[in-house]
Amino acid sequence: MRSYRKELFFQIPTRRAFINITQEVEACLMESGIRDGLILINAMHITASVFINDDESGLHHDYDKWLEKLAPHEPVSQYRHNVGEDNADAHMKRQIMGREAVVAISDGKLDFGTWEQIFYGEFDGRRRKRVLVKIIGE
Amino acid sequence: MRSYRKELFFQIPTRRAFINITQEVEACLMESGIRDGLILINAMHITASVFINDDESGLHHDYDKWLEKLAPHEPVSQYRHNVGEDNADAHMKRQIMGREAVVAISDGKLDFGTWEQIFYGEFDGRRRKRVLVKIIGE
């Protein structure tokens, strides 16, 4: 069994954003030389997500509006977590969108359907954050 | 390390449905000959889910109603994604129910609790779609 590990870094200037990281993950896979196995991609922060969906700006707008409806940022005072912080909603949004994606590696590639793309979902940005890429296989 | 890969196909005649795929996944495991490791089962489409829960028709009805409340299909025009499409809600429902399940394999079996069953969750059916089964182990 071989393994590979890398951290990706993000500094998003806004509070929220969705960033397509598929190419960066593919570069990790290439670098690893692993041709068959599993790849785990996870946010190392608890107010951010890694998820797989469509790279379509209308959908990303819809996601943002929808997550704001399900877990509104304002009023900040509605959450007990917000003592010296204002990001309780980000902890909720991250649960809906998920912490991690696990993807099969077959023939040296991400074993994806036609439209699958990997995203970093930021819900409390404006500081440096990390995503872990871990690969095991052969 | 050994590995196994198979695609399962679904053509659901309705927009939404929950299909128990546990037996098909068990057949893959048997075919693989792998007795210890991990199995990944994931939707290859971004408007569908693979998840683990109860095979109880009342619950499935409750899930469908609940998902419609959290991410309504109508009015289609409320979503920016719906330009030439009408499935934005399916992209949301899939995030709540999840893309994938990762299950332990021990003694040649899915290492499950009493009531765990694997489901394909379709949120935008009426066309051919795929689920990936990937196993690594020994």
Added chain:
Amino acid sequence: MRSYRKELFFQIPTRRAFINITQEVEACLMESGIRDGLILINAMHITASVFINDDESGLHHDYDKWLEKLAPHEPVSQYRHNVGEDNADAHMKRQIMGREAVVAISDGKLDFGTWEQIFYGEFDGRRRKRVLVKIIGE
């Protein structure tokens, strides 16, 4: 490839609770002797979650209130699943919080960001329930 398997047991006296299980999972990892690979931690019950987030009591209060808003327990009669049962809401809450966490193991440790902690989320307690810890690697 080496593997390790253990069940953790919980008997939560209340219907709902969030329990930090990070130390128990770390003890499993230590016992396994595996230094590099992947660890899967999953609820073996379909009305419970394993998830990764912050160990902060205000946030846990917020989560509980938020999940009750998204999938209320009462009135029990609103759910068709509740024939001889009253836990349909628990099946929904578990979908939002997730069944499982997959974590990288690097240098013999959980490969975590600063604030990542593993929780058992109980949504239908007052009976004995299990979490599976499965590790594969070297």
